[in-house]
Amino acid sequence: MSFKDLQLNKPLRRAVAEAGYDNPTLVQEKAIPAILDKKDVVVSAQTGTGKTAAFALPILQLLFDQQDAPKRGKKIKALIVSPTRELAVQIAKNFETYSTYTNLRTTVVFGGTSVEPQKDILKKGVDILIATPGRLLDLHKQTALHLDQVEVLVLDEADLMLDMGFIDDVRKIERLCPTEKQTLLFSATIPHKVEDLAKTILNNPERILVAPNASTSKKxxxxxxxxxxxxxxxxxxxxxxxxxxxxxxxxxxxxxxxxxxxxxxxxxxxxxxxxxxxxxxxxxxxxxxxxxxxxxxxxxxxxxxxxxxxxxxxxxxxxxxxxxxxxxxxxxxxxxxxxxxxxxxxxxxxxxxxxxxxxxxxxxxxxxxxIDDHPYPLDPKAKPIVHTSNKKSKHKKGRKGKGSKQKKKRWY
Structure with missing residues (x-):
């Protein structure tokens, strides 16, 4: 299968080819048509399977007709929420690569850096925003961005996002977006808490599973x-x-x-x-x-x-x-x-x-x-080291000290 078979337009296919990709990966083959059909999806796929392009390419295609809005008139139409700064930066690079031959504007916001330059970029208008949950909610609180025009919401690495304690933030972000939107949930694994989240915020999603949850490379x-x-x-x-x-x-x-x-x-x-x-x-x-x-x-x-x-x-x-x-x-x-x-x-x-x-x-x-053949083998009978204190209490168990027996005046 080629990217042309996936109904992607010429500007996107050209950018993909220049990035050195000839054929879509399995996750792209399965996810791109479903996303272009405007369905909600839950995708379970490991890192390294090409899943960023699996949502980036169809999002760029869906927004392609709206690309020529004047810069200041641009509203956030696609929001990608990512758990870590590194991942957010990586996703933004992918979007920039694939949108080379479009006029769609992408930016990324995350914590740990100055908020003012991010506000300035948002003021100029962007189509696609990639963000970590904390900074996104901060900027929203400061009215530096509005999510009422979002058409596609992506939750990437959902399992990690929940492991890091972002569940309430994710639900809050979802509520700030319009009710009528397309939601895409990507996760390496689908534990119960991700399943529960999917049930509450996705609408009759298509499920895409690429390789078993615990697949490890044969090489x-x-x-x-x-x-x-x-x-x-x-x-x-x-x-x-x-x-x-x-x-x-x-x-x-x-x-x-x-x-x-x-x-x-x-x-x-x-x-x-x-x-x-x-x-x-x-x-x-x-x-x-x-x-x-x-x-x-x-x-x-x-x-x-x-x-x-x-x-x-x-x-x-x-x-x-x-x-x-x-x-x-x-x-x-x-x-x-x-x-x-x-x-x-x-x-x-x-x-x-x-x-x-x-x-x-x-x-x-x-x-x-x-591998047993190394200089520092562990004794098979070795027990885990438990750190205990050698100091014993001078008081007998269950006996109160003299001080506590004296009637003390209470301030109350």
Whole structure:
């Protein structure tokens, strides 16, 4: 099937061809006709399947006839809500690429940066707005934007949006848009809370499922290292010196963990940068640019900061800390072995993370390859470390101290 078969017009097909895409992906084949028919859709597809174009192209086509409104007369006709800044920026880049041969104006707004330049752009009039929930509601409160003309509302990465606690914001945004609109919900997985949201805000949606929820690439090797928690940094250095080469993302659970590992790798002479929630937007973007341009070859990230990053030719992913949500594992390793390339995912498992491995393997229906041949093996009988205090209370259990027995004058 070609993009012409999907009834896309010439300006869009030309932009797609110049961007280097010959044929639509499976999610595009299924979603584009439904969206052009103005149906509400729920799409379940992993990152790396081309889902941004699956909603960007039909939206641009639907708005094509309204493109010549005078700049100041332009009203927000399509709203794309995204959970993270990085993902919002990525979506905006895609819209700009595909709308090269149209007069449709796109802009992106997100928190962590000055609000005034964003207000100025909105004042000039835009057709398509990509936004993170917090900044969108801030701008609406300041009457810097109006959503009463929105024809298409897209909720992208809905599962992450709800995991991050944006459910009330999403419902509020949906209510600010007109009742008569087309709503498109895209999510890597469809857990109960996403299902509940879809039932309440979508109108008789068409459901599009591309590959099972837990699909992992056939060209991706998944290796598992059992290692004591205290030896994870040594194992990481050992593998970077001897085994893992190229362009690598390392995932850690916390911002503190990211910073600690970054300092260690820098001391050991590696070219490293990091992204996490405490970094300013400009610092995060700079780190991403350096990584994309291969000025640094290792990027350390937390899950929230790394969602939606579109990086080609990633050689390996290291799960330094295993995620407690099995779907997160699928998102992480989906960063490598994209578009037919090969890749390797390395996972470090300490005694307290063994239960995570169990749920991950159940989800992906695959036994991970355990690598025993390394310098820091975990004793199979090792129990999770439980931190307890050795100090015992001087008071007997259930006995009150002298002070509490004295009759105290109460202020009331």
């Amino acid at each position: 991706l090797e998944q290796l598992l290292y059992y290692v004591p928690k205290r030896n994870k940094i040594e194992l990481c250095l050992h593998l970077l010196r001897n085994t893992i080469k190229g362009h690598i993302i390392i995932f850690r659970r916390t911002k503190f963990g990211v910073s600690k590992l970054e300092q260690t790798l820098l001391k050991n002479g590696y070219k490293v940068d990091s992204i996490h929630g405490d970094k300013s937007q400009s610092a995060r973007q700079e780190a991403l640019n350096k990584f994309t341009k291969k000025e640094v070859n290792i990027l350390i990230a937390t899950d929230v900061a790394a969602r939606g990053i579109d990086i080609d030719s990633l050689d390996a992913v290291i799960n330094f800390d295993l995620p407690n949500i099995p779907e997160t594992y699928v998102h992480r390793i989906g960063r490598t072995a994209r578009a037919g390339q090969t890749g390797v995912a390395y996972s470090f498992c300490s005694a307290d993370e063994k239960s995570y491995i169990k749920t991950i393997q159940q989800l992906i229906s695959l036994q991970l390859d355990v």
